[in-house]
Amino acid sequence: MIEIKDISKNFGKLWALKNVNLSCNKGECIALIGPNGCGKTTLIKSILGMVVPTSGKIFFNGEDIANNFLYRNNIGYMPQIGRYPENMTIGHIVKMIKQIRNSDKALDEDLLNEFDLPSLYEKRMRTLSGGTTQKVSATLAFLFNPDVLILDEPTAGLDPLASEILKEKIIKEKEKGKLILITSHLLSELDDLVTEIIFIQEGNVEFHKTKGMLMEHTGEHKIAKAIANVLKGGAGEQNN
Amino acid sequence: MNRIIKYVILDIVKNKMVIAYTILLAILCFSAFSLEDSSTKGVLTVQSIILLTVPLVSIIFATIYLYNSNEFIELLLSQPVQRRKIWVSLFIGLAMSLLAAFLLAAGVPLFLYAPLNLALVMIMIGSLITVIFVALACLCAMLTRDKAKGIGLAILIWLFFALLFDGLLLFFLVQFSDYPIEKPLIFMASLSPIDLSRILMQLHMDVSAMMGYTGAIFKNFFGNVTGFVIALLLLILWIVVPFWISLRKFIRKDL
Numbered sequence: 001m002i003e004i005k006d007i008s009k010n011f012g013k014l015w016a017l018k019n020v021n022l023s024c025n026k027g028e029c030i031a032l033i034g035p036n037g038c039g040k041t042t043l044i045k046s047i048l049g050m051v052v053p054t055s056g057k058i059f060f061n062g063e064d065i066a067n068n069f070l071y072r073n074n075i076g077y078m079p080q081i082g083r084y085p086e087n088m089t090i091g092h093i094v095k096m097i098k099q100i101r102n103s104d105k106a107l108d109e110d111l112l113n114e115f116d117l118p119s120l121y122e123k124r125m126r127t128l129s130g131g132t133t134q135k136v137s138a139t140l141a142f143l144f145n146p147d148v149l150i151l152d153e154p155t156a157g158l159d160p161l162a163s164e165i166l167k168e169k170i171i172k173e174k175e176k177g178k179l180i181l182i183t184s185h186l187l188s189e190l191d192d193l194v195t196e197i198i199f200i201q202e203g204n205v206e207f208h209k210t211k212g213m214l215m216e217h218t219g220e221h222k223i224a225k226a227i228a229n230v231l232k233g234g235a236g237e238q239n240n
Numbered sequence: 241m242n243r244i245i246k247y248v249i250l251d252i253v254k255n256k257m258v259i260a261y262t263i264l265l266a267i268l269c270f271s272a273f274s275l276e277d278s279s280t281k282g283v284l285t286v287q288s289i290i291l292l293t294v295p296l297v298s299i300i301f302a303t304i305y306l307y308n309s310n311e312f313i314e315l316l317l318s319q320p321v322q323r324r325k326i327w328v329s330l331f332i333g334l335a336m337s338l339l340a341a342f343l344l345a346a347g348v349p350l351f352l353y354a355p356l357n358l359a360l361v362m363i364m365i366g367s368l369i370t371v372i373f374v375a376l377a378c379l380c381a382m383l384t385r386d387k388a389k390g391i392g393l394a395i396l397i398w399l400f401f402a403l404l405f406d407g408l409l410l411f412f413l414v415q416f417s418d419y420p421i422e423k424p425l426i427f428m429a430s431l432s433p434i435d436l437s438r439i440l441m442q443l444h445m446d447v448s449a450m451m452g453y454t455g456a457i458f459k460n461f462f463g464n465v466t467g468f469v470i471a472l473l474l475l476i477l478w479i480v481v482p483f484w485i486s487l488r489k490f491i492r493k494d495l
Contacts, residue, residue, distance in 0.1 A: 011494075050317050051494040072320040079318070083311040087254060093315075099243050100319050 001026050001148065001179050002047060007056030008203075009042055016042040017053070018203040024181065026147075029174045031190045032183040033227060034200035040183045041080060043200070044150055047181075048077055073103065076141035080152040080183075082133045084125040090136055091121030094143075103144050111139045114165050130157045138166055148179045155189060167193065187224035197223065199230070206230075244316070244326065248333025251312075252305065258341050261297050265345035268293070273353040280445070283354050283362070286346065287441050290366040291434050294342060295373040296398050302334045302377030303394040307387040314495055327378070327490040331483060335374045342370050361444045365437045365475075372433045372478045373398070378486035382493070405432040422457040429458075430471070433478045440471050 004022040008015065016039045024030055032040045045051040047058060049065055049072070057064055060071040084093055094112070112118065115135040125133070134157045141149060151170070155163040170193055174180055184190055197214055199206040207214075207230075211223070220226040252258055272285035309330060316326050346366055350359040380394045409428060413421070429435045439458050461467045 045495070048318055049323075050314070052492055069320050069322045072318065075318075077318040079314075083314055085251070085309070085312045085315070087251065096247055097315075097319060100316065100321060102243075 001061060003059040003062075004043075004047070005057045005059070007046060007053040007058060009039075009046065009051060009053045015203050017046070019056070020200075020203070020205055022198065022205060022208060024179055026179055027174075027177045028196050029170075029180040029194045030182070030196045030198055031194040031223070032181060032198050032200060033187070034206075038200045039203040040200055041152060044077075044152055044181065044183065047150065048072065048075065073101070073144075074147045076144060076146035076149045078134075078137045078141035078149075078151045078154055080156070082137035084133070084136070086126035087124060089122055089124050090117055090128075093125065093136065094121075094140070097140055097143070101144055105145050108142050108145045111135075111142050111165070111169055114169075115139060115162060131159060131162065134158050135162060138169075142169060142173070146178075148181070149173060150181045152183050153185070154182060155184065155186060163189075187227060188222070190223050194223070197227075199227070244321070244329035245333045245336070248309075248330055249337050252333065252337040255305075257301055258337055261301070261338075262341040262345045265289070265293065265297075265341065266349070269346050269349040273349055279353050279355075283350075283358060283445060286350065286354075286362065287438070287445070290346065290362065290369065290441075291438055292402055294346075294366055295369055295402060295434060298338050298370050298373035299377045299380070299394045299398050300391065301338070302374045303380050303391055304387075305334060306330065306377060306381035307390055310495075317495055323491050324487065327487055331374065331378055334377075335371045338370050338374060339367055342366055358444050362441055365440055368472075368475045368479070369433065369437055372475065372482075375479045375483040375486070379482040382486040382489040401432050401434045405435060409435065426458065426461055430474050433475060436471055436474060440468070 002022075002024040004020055007017055007020050009017040020039075020043065032043065034040055042051055046053050047060075047065075049069065052066075057066065059065070060068075060074070063071060065071055088096070094117075098107075115138075117135065117139060120128075120132065123132075125136075128136070134154075138151075138154060141151065149170070154166055154170070158166060167189065170180060170182070174193070174195075180193075182190065182193065194211055196208065196210050198208045209217070214223075214226050214230075215221060218226040218229040220229055268289050269286050272289065273279065273282035276282040276285060313326055313330075317323070343363065347359075347363050350362055354362070376397055377394055380390050380397065383393060384390050409425070412428065413425065429439060439462060443459060443463055462471055
């Protein structure tokens with residue numbers, strides 16, 4: 001579904017991505033893992049067209065995304081830090097996005113109702129707490145029933161109740177056969193979500209494995225421990 | 241596209257700056273005509289308002305607004321919206337709301353007090369100046385990511401065209417007064433939208449005689465229809481070129 005071919009991106013002297021090649025398919029739930037500043041968000045933003053790669057190409061359903069924008073109809077994106085026009089209310093934002101998308105697909109208002117956002121519709125974005133802003137971002141990402149969900153640190157800042165709601169929603173969408181890309185530092189949360197793991201370090205993809213393969217390789221049962229194992233040993237091979 | 245323009249305009253109207261600008265400009269223009277005893281003097285006062293206040297407010301307000309729309313732009317970019325469309329909509333929304341403010345505040349008194357053809361020329365040039373400085377604001381906002389630097393640049397651009405350029409022109413005039421510099425002078429004047437506008441307005445005001453020898457040259461050049469059309473085209477170029485550069489930069493920008 002998403003093919004990333006040889007993309008590199010530099011910000012001045014800093015190379016955020018170096019010749020990244022990836023392919024992501026329908027029905028997968030992929031965790032992007034890596035230390036801070038390793039290029040996860042840059043990768044995600046490149047897929048969204050918010051960052052223009054220095055070189056390389058990205059294909060969405062076989063079509064090159066450069067100078068294309070319609071493919072974003074199929075993507076729901078939840079940013080790490082949602083930034084919204086400060087003077088608009090939640091209601092305005094939801095209404096505006098609905099009008100801009102102008103989609104005739106059925107709307108998925110599960111999260112909207114479960115987070116009880118309609119009762120906050122009159123609140124202005126600048127008065128919202130970080131957690132509530134995250135709820136708005138999550139709702140907008142899921143609202144249009146997209147085929148691909150890109151979630152950048154989805155549960156950071158959410159209270160346990162809300163993050164549980166979101167996790168259940170992610171699992172529900174995964175079972176519908178959607179492609180889901182998640183970045184997170186809370187590895188324990190990913191255990192029951194993901195099917196594949198991509199580990200990025202300093203702009204390079206260190207590995208792209210299914211969860212089963214990784215577990216087998218490292219002999220661990222939790223993603224967190226498996227990753228720690230990989231990091232410590234340089235590679236799991238030497239340990240086992 | 242229309243939907244985004246609508247949101248931009250609604251947002252600008254809600255932001256009371258434009259309303260304050262309309263009221264201020266209206267007070268200035270009405271008082272210019274009611275305080276002066278002849279309408280010619282009133283028109284001259286309105287002319288300097290158009291040449292100083294209008295570009296200042298247009299460029300500063302538009303620059304600040306563009307920097308403050310960063311979140312709005314980011315939000316739209318993750319939606320299926322063309323990049324070009326976002327920037328063009330912002331530009332049109334800004335230009336339309338500032339134009340409306342100008343037409344309301346300066347257009348009404350001009351039509352009421354000034355001779356019709358002069359009023360028309362002044363309104364047209366004032367409108368062009370508004371749009372030119374919104375386009376320059378787009379350029380400022382794209383040249384640097386830092387808001388403070390961007391606003392500083394906007395002020396500098398205004399200062400340069402509104403005050404410094406005239407000084408340079410005068411310096412040039414005095415230094416080279418022994419040479420036939422009329423043609424280069426026409427060329428130099430066209431390098432500044434404000435000077436170009438001033439010449440165009442004064443030619444229609446019957447005060448070009450006050451501009452002396454150079455005035456006569458300008459009258460020769462800009463006074464006929466061809467000159468007027470060339471000057472208008474130059475002013476339109478002042479809109480197209482800065483905006484086009486900013487659009488190119490926006491399409492390649494990382495957010």
